[in-house]
Structure formats: C-alpha cells, structure tokens
Amino acid sequence: MKTIIAISILLCAIAPTTMGALDDTDLDKIRLIIQEEIKPIKADVITLQTEMATVKTEIKNLKENTSKSFDRLYTILIYFITVPLGVLAIGANVWGVLAYIRSRKEDTLQKQIETLTEKMETFTQEIEKLKQQRIVS
Numbered sequence: 771m772k773t774i775i776a777i778s779i780l781l782c783a784i785a786p787t788t789m790g791a792l793d794d795t796d797l798d799k800i801r802l803i804i805q806e807e808i809k810p811i812k813a814d815v816i817t818l819q820t821e822m823a824t825v826k827t828e829i830k831n832l833k834e835n836t837s838k839s840f841d842r843l844y845t846i847l848i849y850f851i852t853v854p855l856g857v858l859a860i861g862a863n864v865w866g867v868l869a870y871i872r873s874r875k876e877d878t879l880q881k882q883i884e885t886l887t888e889k890m891e892t893f894t895q896e897i898e899k900l901k902q903q904r905i906v907s
Contacts, residue, residue: 792800
C-alpha cells in the first residue's frame with residue numbers, strides 16, 4: 771500500500787510539469803510546420819482544380835459533338851428512310867392507277883368479246899337457216 775501511495779504522489783508531482791501551457795514561440799513553430807505541410811496539398815488542390823476544369827470543358831465539347839453527330843445521323847436516317855418510302859408510296863399509287871386502268875380496259879374488252887360472240891352466234895344461226903332454206907329449195 772505504501773508503494774501505491776508513493777507512486778501516486780510521484781505521478782502527481784510529474785503531472786503539473788507536463789501540463790505546461792504553450793507559449794507564442796511554440797505556436798509560431800507549429801504554424802510554420804503546418805504551413806510547410808499544407809503547401810504541397812494546396813499545390814495538389816490547384817492542379818486538381820485545373821484538371822477538373824479541363825475535364826468539364828472536354829465533357830461539354832463531347833456532349834456538343836455527340837449531339838451534333840446524333841443530329842447528323844438523324845438527318846441521314848430521315849433521308850434514307852423517308853425518301854425510299856416516299857418513292858415506294860408514289861410507285862404503289864402509280865401501280866394502283868395503272869392496274870385500275872387495265873382492269874377497266876379489260877372489262878370493256880370483255881364486254882366487246884361477249885357482244886361479238888353473241889353476234890357470231892346469231893350469224894351462225896342465220897347461216898344455218900340460210901343453208902337449210904337453200905337445201906329445201
């Protein structure tokens with residue numbers, strides 16, 4: 771127990787000397803050390819800021835270039851899709867009109883053929899009648 775009391779008295783005697791306050795020279799030394807340590811960090815921060823600015827401008831330029839490229843691609847696709855589709859639509863309409871005209875012509879020709887066959891039948895019947903009359907007479 772005596773040893774514990776002796777050690778605690780010794781520690782209490784040492785403690786006030788170690789808890790001494792810092793004077794101005796100590797604070798100035800600490801400031802100088804911190805400033806020397808901060809200088810490379812500040813330089814790194816400045817370089818990072820300039821690099822970030824260049825990256826931002828590059829990204830902006832890339833966005834503008836891609837938007838221009840997409841606009842060009844969109845225009846090209848429009849031309850390659852709408853022009854052929856327009857040509858096909860016009861061709862289909864012309865084809866339909868021609869088919870309609872042909873069908874009308876075919877209808878009139880069919881009617882003419884029917885009337886001619888009817889007339890042929892009547893002529894053949896009349897020829898047969900005339901043959902029979904000749905044979906009879």
